[in-house]
Structure formats: C-alpha cells, structure tokens
Amino acid sequence: MKINKAVITCAGPRQRKLPLQTLIDRDGKGKSVLEILVEEVLNAGIDKIGCVVFPGDENTYADVVGDYARHITFIGQKDPFGYGHAVYSSSDFVGNEPFLHLVGDHLYVSRTEKSCAAQLVSLAEKEECSISAVSAIRESSMPNYGVIGGKRVKGMSDLYKIENVVEKPTPTEAEQKLFVPGLRSGHYLCFFGMHVLTPSIFKILENKLKKLPKGKKLNLSDSLDELSGHEQYLALEKHDWRYDVGTKYGLLKAQIALALSGKDRDQVLSELLELFTSRELRLIGK
Numbered sequence: 001m002k003i004n005k006a007v008i009t010c011a012g013p014r015q016r017k018l019p020l021q022t023l024i025d026r027d028g029k030g031k032s033v034l035e036i037l038v039e040e041v042l043n044a045g046i047d048k049i050g051c052v053v054f055p056g057d058e059n060t061y062a063d064v065v066g067d068y069a070r071h072i073t074f075i076g077q078k079d080p081f082g083y084g085h086a087v088y089s090s091s092d093f094v095g096n097e098p099f100l101h102l103v104g105d106h107l108y109v110s111r112t113e114k115s116c117a118a119q120l121v122s123l124a125e126k127e128e129c130s131i132s133a134v135s136a137i138r139e140s141s142m143p144n145y146g147v148i149g150g151k152r153v154k155g156m157s158d159l160y161k162i163e164n165v166v167e168k169p170t171p172t173e174a175e176q177k178l179f180v181p182g183l184r185s186g187h188y189l190c191f192f193g194m195h196v197l198t199p200s201i202f203k204i205l206e207n208k209l210k211k212l213p214k215g216k217k218l219n220l221s222d223s224l225d226e227l228s229g230h231e232q233y234l235a236l237e238k239h240d241w242r243y244d245v246g247t248k249y250g251l252l253k254a255q256i257a258l259a260l261s262g263k264d265r266d267q268v269l270s271e272l273l274e275l276f277t278s279r280e281l282r283l284i285g286k
Contacts, residue, residue, distance in 0.1 A: 001128040003098050003121050006041040009052045009086040010104030011077040016054045018105045018245050020064050023255050026262030032064035037102055044117040046100055047071050050093035052086045082217025088205040098198050106193035107254045109241040109261055116240050124196035129232040133192035136183060143168050145190035146221035148235050149178035158237040162228045167221035192238050201227055
C-alpha cells in the first residue's frame, strides 16, 4: 500500500481562521499554521494535498502557504454538515486510494527526528490498513475527543486493534465499551487528530449522509466505528505532542512547544526565565 495523497480539513465555522495564524516554527521562521501542516505532510513523502475549505477562502489560504500552494488542491465544503461531511467532500480528490488525514486546527510536535505524519504513514504502508494516531488521556478529558476501545496487538507495546470508536463518550460509556487492557487506571486512548484511512471510509460516510436527520451534523467517529467492523483498523499510540490551537491558550502552548523543540531553544528558555522572574510580572499577578 502506497500513500500518495493527504487531506487537511479547515472548513469548520470555528476552525477556518485558525490555519491562517502565524507562529515561529522550530527552524526560527514565521509560518502560518497551514504552512506548518503542509510541511508535516511533505516530510511524510506526500506532495498531493487536498485542503477542504469554506467556499471563498481559497485565495486567502493560498496566500499564507506561498510556494507550497502548488501542492494543494482546494476543495470547497459547500454544505456545513459537519466534520464527517468535510472528509467526504474530498472523495473525488482522493479517489480509490488510501490517504493521510490531518485536521487544520491541530499542530504536531515530534519528539524524534521523524515527523508524526511520517511515522504514521510508514506504519500504515507496512501494515496495509487504516491506522489512527491516538494518545492516552485522563477520563476527565474525554468530552473533547473521539475515543477508541480495543486490544494491544500481540508483541507490540504501542499498537492496538480498534474494536469500537465513540465520539465524546461519557465515563459510563467509556467504561463499558472503551476499556483497553494495559492502560493506566482512569486513562483512555483518544484520537491524536491524524489518520491514514482506506477509501472504504467514503462509502460509509456516503451512507450515513443519506440517512442524516435534518439539522444534524455528521461526525467522523461513527463512521470510523463502522469501519472497524468491516476491515482491519489499527491505532498507533503516540508519545509526541499535539496542540489544538482552537482551545483556550492553544496557540500559546503550540508556540512554546515549537520554540522549546527548535533551534532557538536556549535563547527562548533564557528569555522565559527572565520574564518569569521579573519584578514587573510578579506585580501584575497581584
């Protein structure tokens, strides 16, 4: 299985401006969130990228990625039917191929030289199946995520066979359906915001869209849950960092993480220490 295409979703009403925000990347250069995501994809060996956007935003997004625009096909999400519909909107671009999927309001910081996307793509090509990146979270954080249940693959410390997927489960739901043997007590595996999916997902999404009640939106988790019953679907537990830039202080936390993992780390640490110990800052906090 060779993965040649990627899809980045950016069209959500509360999401669409976030990829335009500028941060200082690990190489010390100012870049938009979208540009950083495009580089994440390119570093995984993929140079065909579909970017799902709100119709009319295409030129604005092209401006903030500069020369990388040549790698991007902009896809308008004409109807705001939710995250699942945004992914489905890319079906013509993807065709009958597996693809990498990233969300446009997350940034990923690898703890190794190999990018998060490159790690996921490499494993998906080896295993020849859909794989979602996941990370362990406390029970109290579950209302913010899609959460998986399953069992560890024999002989692997960080790879799981997915049996269930639930969007924003309650603690009772998680205890009944999403228990994963071997995790710390009170912890569950939530989506990292990065997936490699087979084209089977589009047929599942299409069927769910046809039955979607008026006024409702389609999440992706329900379709991924169905996917787990049709074909092998794995989860790779990540110990890297991901930051939802749409949350409170999300951009700030992402910027600090990029700075402290980049070439200007020592300078940033020195300046942060100076800031935190300054008399003026102490007075502001009183």
